[in-house]
Amino acid sequence: MDAGRIEAVVWRNRALTLFDRIAVPVAVCDVYGVVVLANPAMAAECGTTPGRLRGREVLELFTPQEATQVERIAEALRLRHRSRYQVSVRWRGPGGTERYGELTADPVSDTVEETPALLVMLRVLGESERRAPRPAPVTPVEGRVLALLAGGATTARAARELGLSTDGVTYHLRRLSARWGAANRTELVARAYALGVLVPGVWPPEPAAANPENPLTPPPSG
Known part of the structure; x- marks a missing residue:
């Protein structure tokens, strides 16, 4: 393995370590919203482990409050727009408590031509009562x-x-x-x-x- 590849592997491992230690719930999804990678904080919001979130659809885990928001984002991604997108969501947190907050999705890729992945961050705004x-x-x-x-x-x-x-x-x-x-x-x-x-x-x-x-x-x- 040449020096360039070794350095790339080292930086990738450092980035993954940082990803896991971030207190903010974060996940990487494909362009269809399927979770590829999730950090422990994101998994904790879903009451599971990072490995069990892989392959799950992020909008099944977090229910959008406004369907039209999701439709606009899907259309923008089809057109390869690279803006930041926000969706108001609800979900069941640990212990079954209903929470609400905001998902922010940033399209990311090495080149403009590539189909982007989505860097998804969750902002918890509060909890609702069970009733x-x-x-x-x-x-x-x-x-x-x-x-x-x-x-x-x-x-x-x-x-x-x-x-x-x-x-x-x-x-x-x-x-x-x-x-x-x-x-x-x-x-x-x-x-x-x-x-x-x-x-x-x-x-x-x-x-x-x-x-x-x-x-x-x-x-x-x-």
């Missing part, structure tokens, strides 16, 4: 803003749909982000689904209907 979540207290307007946001609407489009100014929509988003500690719009949508504010499995997204046990907070008077 169906009760809707968080939001106003009807906030619920409609969140539904439009989940459907991909821009601030300007949401403003037109709701008859508000763009500043008005931004005001509601800032209040919701501060209330839930959301760092960005993707996290805001993920929390809205996890908290029961948006109806899961429905397209276009809809705010959960008010009910006698846990009504949405009515808009302030005046």
Whole structure:
């Protein structure tokens, strides 16, 4: 074995050691989302070992909150686009606790012409109770803003749909982000689904209907 190949093997082994020691759940998948390699942190989120994750489909392990997100990513990969992709997901963590968070997928390959693999990282945002979540207290307007946001609407489009100014929509988003500690719009949508504010499995997204046990907070008077 020549010196170049020996050096390549050494660096590959170092990279794999680092991969295993990273505390963030990480996996390498093929372009179809099948797990090729997973680190112990990713396996722990699935209650298993890295070896048992090989050959599993990542979107069977982590359920997407919005099917259209996955469809857009699949189409972008077919067109060989190399952007970073994010998907809001839920899954059963160790002990059966339902968790929610965000998968980030980065296409990686040695050359532009090669079919890329996917470097997938999981960001855990929180846990849900075992029973169906009760809707968080939001106003009807906030619920409609969140539904439009989940459907991909821009601030300007949401403003037109709701008859508000763009500043008005931004005001509601800032209040919701501060209330839930959301760092960005993707996290805001993920929390809205996890908290029961948006109806899961429905397209276009809809705010959960008010009910006698846990009504949405009515808009302030005046």
